[in-house]
Amino acid sequence: MTFISDTYYMFLRWMKKLVRNPILLFFSLFQPIIFLLLFTQLFSSFGVLLGVNYTLFATAGIVLQNAFSSAFQSGTAIVDDIKSGFLAKILATPASRASILLGRLLSDAFRVFAQSLIILLLAYGLGVFPATGILGYILILVTVAFFGLAWSGISLALGLRTKSAETVFGIAGTLTFPLLFMSTALMKPQLMPTWMQNVSAYNPISFAVNAIRDLIMTGYVWNSFSQAYGVISLIAVLTLGATLYEFRKVVS
């Protein structure tokens, strides 16, 4: 089955590119770290209002925010490959077409996994340890990676469609903060205006945040966990479907 080995080599290529661009690596981690250090300080009095330790509360949101913005790198990477002709070069080989996308998506998932691990370690330094212990760490990382993979689909589809890194960045920049703030990432719904509560209730980020927050603050909560996986799976199906559709158009 050449599909598996092709995917592996595509994945490997992206991982090499990632570690060879340490500046990119650094800056993609910079924002969540700033969030973790500054937001939790700035909003620590919210914790009093909410009746929780805010650092503990916000960690889930920051992990998710990082996954969200990190996923948008995928689209710009594929634009680079289209523009440079490298995608065409790969397409001229017998490499499995699907492996080209999957290799990229797996590298996205892996990157988010590693970034989230770093954030969690920093948070540990700030006194955050999941109620669910080591297994909780693993579940958190897997969930975030799955979320990252699903979101990467959006940026991949956008990149394939617009063939413009600026557009992908622009859309990412526009979406990040509204979606983040209108979710449970940094705030409990009770403290939001009603309309925002409604948005937040349907915001996919909220579902993922709630599941991870429960793993950190409460323990195993089947309800939030299954809902999160349901929502993320749905996103994955939609975004990867869109990606495949756009990819077909580029490939033909």
Place this chain on the structure above:
Amino acid sequence: MPAVQVENLVKTYGDGTQAVKGISFKVDEGEFFGFLGPNGAGKSTTIKILTTLLRKTSGLANVAGHDIEHDPQKVRKLIGVQMQDTVIDEDLTGRENLTLQGHLHQMHGEELKERVNTLLKIVDLENAADKRSAYYSGGMKKRLDLASTLVHRPKILFLDEPTTGLDPQSRATVWSYLKELNQEGITIFITTQYLEEVDRLCRRLAILDHGEIVAQGSPSDLKSEIGADRITLGFENGNPGAGALKDKAKQVLSNLGGITEVVDSDEGIVIYVKNGGFLVPDIVRAFDGAGIKLASIGVSSPTLDDVFLKHTGRRIRPEEIDKSRASGMFGRRRR
């Protein structure tokens, strides 16, 4: 079985551009085939279709015995492609670039390692093999790109201007390597601006213009088709591009006997005539009489340049021609 067989191939781009308008040609196995044409003729478009990267609008194309539309995977296994723009992954080293190509062609282990080493040696990149290719010079990148198309020992090589941008020495190296590859039995399908090399190496060639094949055959057949020497007339007052002078000159020429063809070119006027040397004094005298000032006059036996000019009305590349014109010149008159 031909290596490439194309029948009535048509490509119309989404914006309505008719890049290829129903071309037919055949490349035999083991052939060194030149695919020439001015800018925008449709060469790259044709190569992209034959290498399964672009969908044709209509027509038939077989590459290495497989239909490009029905069996693209089989085609991809047997071909190597070098695109017009250099394509390598600059974050990877030269060795990694080649190895990745091998992996995607299902090559592994020692066999692949050795193959990569051999190629690095051939394209003279051994010393830079483990350096990131972002730091390669333009010529090194181009050579790496060429090597990366060869890793899996393709049966047919499609090369879109592989030596453009190389210094003369690397260019010569690449051409002689291509010759070797061809002698080993690899079919070569190449587009290039270097007509001298085409003349030396290509067994057959086709000339494409505005999406149509305007001539095909062996270099010697195409040259002898012209059947005449070339006289190049250059005018003072810059080029006579502005019609009046040129028209007047043509008028004068039409009164002279033996001229097969008069063609406008970038430099002035090109005349094809049997035994060109004998006509020169007549031309000079006639132009003197008509008061047309000639800046230069040159005679040469036909080259692929002339074939190209005759069929497309254009020179392939002005700066290249300057050199060959200088060598073909025997008289220069100034007053």
